[in-house]
Amino acid sequence: MDQLITGIHHVTAIASSAQDNIDFYVGVLGLRLVKKTVNFDGPDVYHFYYGDEAGNPGSILTFFPYQGLTNGRQGKGMLNTTAFSVPSSSLNFWLDRLKKFGINYKEPDERFEGEAVVYFEDKDGLGLELVFNDKDTRPCFTHGHIPAEHSIKGFYSVEIWEEGYERTAGLLTEQLDHKLIAEKGNRFRFAATNTPGNYVDILCSPDSMKGLAGSGTVHHIAFATPDKKSQAEVRIRILKRMLNPTPILDRNYFTSIYFREPGGVLFEVATSGPGFAIDEPYEHLGEALKLPAQFEQDRERLEKTLPRITVNTEKYK
Numbered sequence: 683m684d685q686l687i688t689g690i691h692h693v694t695a696i697a698s699s700a701q702d703n704i705d706f707y708v709g710v711l712g713l714r715l716v717k718k719t720v721n722f723d724g725p726d727v728y729h730f731y732y733g734d735e736a737g738n739p740g741s742i743l744t745f746f747p748y749q750g751l752t753n754g755r756q757g758k759g760m761l762n763t764t765a766f767s768v769p770s771s772s773l774n775f776w777l778d779r780l781k782k783f784g785i786n787y788k789e790p791d792e793r794f795e796g797e798a799v800v801y802f803e804d805k806d807g808l809g810l811e812l813v814f815n816d817k818d819t820r821p822c823f824t825h826g827h828i829p830a831e832h833s834i835k836g837f838y839s840v841e842i843w844e845e846g847y848e849r850t851a852g853l854l855t856e857q858l859d860h861k862l863i864a865e866k867g868n869r870f871r872f873a874a875t876n877t878p879g880n881y882v883d884i885l886c887s888p889d890s891m892k893g894l895a896g897s898g899t900v901h902h903i904a905f906a907t908p909d910k911k912s913q914a915e916v917r918i919r920i921l922k923r924m925l926n927p928t929p930i931l932d933r934n935y936f937t938s939i940y941f942r943e944p945g946g947v948l949f950e951v952a953t954s955g956p957g958f959a960i961d962e963p964y965e966h967l968g969e970a971l972k973l974p975a976q977f978e979q980d981r982e983r984l985e986k987t988l989p990r991i992t993v994n995t996e997k998y999k
């Protein structure tokens with residue numbers, strides 16, 4: 683059978699303050715804001731996309747910042763931690779940096795061989811990790827204010843908590859082209875492509891509380907598929923598994939289908955292209971508010987009502 687899924691495309695989470703979100707992800711972590719748009723399903727909220735220089739699949743963390751929204755709760759049936767990949771030699775740089783900006787973190791812990799993991803959270807309590815490793819061959823990031831040798835290369839892995847892991851594992855391996863590549867205790871690691879940026883860890887967590895949506899929680903995870911043709915084939919597989927996928931939706935920068943996996947996490951399958959340079963040049967990604975055609979008529983009102991934000995990295999150098 684053809685491989686239709688290549689790995690992780692993006693993770694989308696919920697935040698409570700647009701400016702705090704920008705300050706943390708662009709300022710502290712040094713990601714690039716590659717797109718400033720609105721929620722295509724409700725344009726009164728921003729949709730920020732952060733990523734590597736170009737916003738390549740496997741590096742994109744996106745947010746819907748609902749001003750003042752109450753915190754959610756991590757738990758089972760939810761993607762609780764999104765991990766970024768950084769070189770092993772950057773450990774001290776990042777621990778110093780987290781300290782400098784008053785961000786609490788857990789001491790480094792070896793998970794699988796060759797990966798030192800540091801857990802921390804953003805202001806809303808979203809679970810994040812830096813995974814220090816030497817197996818990530820993706821190029822250094824030269825766009826931002828973090829020295830290239832220490833910069834985030836993209837995702838390393840994601841962690842999903844489930845009541846039981848079997849049904850989700852079945853979906854990943856049978857319909858979404860993943861393989862079980864490692865396991866330790868209650869952690870089962872899957873990947874469609876066995877490289878950093880694509881690891882999906884399922885944690886069997888029957889005793890944890892159920893996750894609750896709110897700020898500081900993940901809304902969905904998207905897997906990458908090459909194009910519309912492969913996406914249509916994945917959709918047929920999902921239909922056959924009786925998981926009721928949406929029709930193919932146009933998200934401007936990719937097309938998408940959505941469905942809920944058996945444990946409760948919202949999954950998306952997104953095309954790798956056309957990407958973020960479709961409506962603004964690479965050099966100016968993320969600078970202007972970009973609206974899809976259906977909301978252009980509403981631009982004046984949206985520009986007035988969406989919170990004013992600035993991207994200023996000066997104090998984060």
Ligand code: ZN
Pocket residue numbers: 692694902903904950
């Ligand atoms: Zn998405």
